[in-house]
Amino acid sequence: LTKHFPLPGGWAFWRPSDRVVKALDGISFSIEEGTTFGLVGESGSGKTTVSKLILLLERPTSGEIRFAGTDIARLDSGSIAGYRRVAQAVFQDPYSSLNPRMTVGELLAEPLIVHEAPSRDTVDRRVRELLDIVGLNPASGKLYPHEFSGGQRQRIAIARALALRPKFIVLDEPVSALDVSIRAQILNLLCDIQREFNLTYLLIAHDLAVVAQVSKTCGVLYLGKMVEICSSEDLAHNPLHPYTQALIAAVPVPDPDSPEPQIIAGEIPSPLNPPPGCRFHTRCPLAQPQCREKEPLLREVAQRRWVACHLV
Numbered sequence: 355l356t357k358h359f360p361l362p363g364g365w366a367f368w369r370p371s372d373r374v375v376k377a378l379d380g381i382s383f384s385i386e387e388g389t390t391f392g393l394v395g396e397s398g399s400g401k402t403t404v405s406k407l408i409l410l411l412e413r414p415t416s417g418e419i420r421f422a423g424t425d426i427a428r429l430d431s432g433s434i435a436g437y438r439r440v441a442q443a444v445f446q447d448p449y450s451s452l453n454p455r456m457t458v459g460e461l462l463a464e465p466l467i468v469h470e471a472p473s474r475d476t477v478d479r480r481v482r483e484l485l486d487i488v489g490l491n492p493a494s495g496k497l498y499p500h501e502f503s504g505g506q507r508q509r510i511a512i513a514r515a516l517a518l519r520p521k522f523i524v525l526d527e528p529v530s531a532l533d534v535s536i537r538a539q540i541l542n543l544l545c546d547i548q549r550e551f552n553l554t555y556l557l558i559a560h561d562l563a564v565v566a567q568v569s570k571t572c573g574v575l576y577l578g579k580m581v582e583i584c585s586s587e588d589l590a591h592n593p594l595h596p597y598t599q600a601l602i603a604a605v606p607v608p609d610p611d612s613p614e615p616q617i618i619a620g621e622i623p624s625p626l627n628p629p630p631g632c633r634f635h636t637r638c639p640l641a642q643p644q645c646r647e648k649e650p651l652l653r654e655v656a657q658r659r660w661v662a663c664h665l666v
């Protein structure tokens with residue numbers, strides 16, 4: 355899957371520009387039904403672009419996005435509505451993702467009315483059911499989003515995502531705007547709902563602990579390239595790619611006897627002009643001469659384990 359964003363042509367803005375931001379450059383991964391795939395990486399790695407492509411908010415430059423066998427990137431507008439029923443999203447900020455002028459009951463009823471046009475009784479019953487699933491009082495339906503705490507608002511956003519009984523949910527930084535004390539509750543709720551309704555999740559997060567706690571399989575993105583795909587246990591305890599190792603080493607451990615966290619040297623380079631060879635070579639402590647010239651391919655180095663590094 356590739357997504358390049360062309361830049362405007364400067365003063366000759368009517369001409370197509372040959373300068374492109376290479377947000378994603380030929381990545382590939384699959385998500386097993388009923389499981390969570392966690393995607394990690396620094397800002398600028400391409401995580402949000404993956405989310406936008408899968409939610410059809412952007413079209414890929416090339417490549418396929420297969421959902422239950424169908425390439426959704428090439429669906430016509432009639433079929434897109436069907437995909438949007440089964441693929442939903444929960445975003446980072448529950449403050450801006452809920453319309454402040456609508457009551458919670460109206461927010462939860464809206465997708466049902468738009469897609470299914472059921473009777474008033476059916477809508478009311480489903481709204482009460484959704485509030486119950488996410489652990490909110492049925493009387494909450496009469497209140498407005500600003501009358502809830504951040505954690506409760508994220509519960510409302512999750513209830514709204516569940517309204518049309520989806521099969522797949524993109525969780526784009528679902529807990530990073532919440533207090534630390536609330537995060538575990540929301541993550542537990544997401545796990546319970548997944549088990550109950552056999553949901554499949556793509557979890558996008560920069561917090562490795564969150565990804566390792568919830569995901570079965572994890573992918574590590576760096577500057578538009580997938581550099582490692584592994585289980586969550588391997589991500590936390592046995593990372594193989596030098597970038598994944600650096601991400602783990604940068605996590606602070608709340609133990610005075612633990613070594614200080616090691617911050618990754620340098621900044622992530624610009625996706626406008628990514629380094630040749632291995633894109634991580636400008637920051638990699640193990641870089642060899644060949645890393646500057648030859649791009650390492652993502653290879654299966656063990657069962658269900660893929661790494662893109664010349665040394666692994």
Ligand code: SF4
Nearest residue numbers: 632635638645663664
């Ligand atoms: Fe480092 Fe070379 Fe491996 Fe890239 S290919 S991660 S530069 S050792």
